Amino acid sequence: KNQVEQSPQSLIILEGKNCTLQCNYTVSPFSNLRWYKQDTGRGPVSLTIMTFSENTKSNGRYTATLDADTKQSSLHITASQLSDSASYICVVSEAGNNRKLIWGLGTSLAVNP
């Protein structure tokens, strides 16, 4: 069983709409949780990094939330744009081993005009 699970596996929305992606993890104790965006054929790009003590962090139209008690995180995208079409990956690092990241399989988002 993957230690970082994401849902939905894929999502299609219309341009301008909002969406929320989910991440559940079992890594414990954990140090920080990250969300990455990966465009097709490109390497992942960091969107947010949150420590266990942070509940929310924003990066433009992207807002990540974290509930360390329930081991859940979400990534909310506001007013989606065509360029938001990508895979969004939730990543967790173990406490004491910040360099080794445990990757989810990602949610594939398609924003249609």
Place this chain on the structure above:
Amino acid sequence: GAGVSQSPSNKVTEKGKDVELRCDPISGHTALYWYRQSLGQGLEFLIYFQGNSAPDKSGLPSDRFSAERTGGSVSTLTIQRTQQEDSAVYLCASSFPIGPYEQYFGPGTRLTVT
């Protein structure tokens, strides 16, 4: 400044041949990481370098895989006697030497073993 660069961007090789993949990290990033991403799979950690040493090689899938880093900069991932299951995108990332060690990724090398 320049980001992480990788070469080649695509590599097609015959089964049984050796291949070398190159990564140029961001200047000043002392940590360097190699990952493998197979179709439909999450990123798989291969190896991590701090400077020229590799404290964590735990992800290398077999002894056909090796990596080195010279001058605290360029790294080479070598796969010997390639197999079809080695076909994947190989991603390199680098990070600063202090936390939270945010990793910056290169565009990857797509390896196809025929």
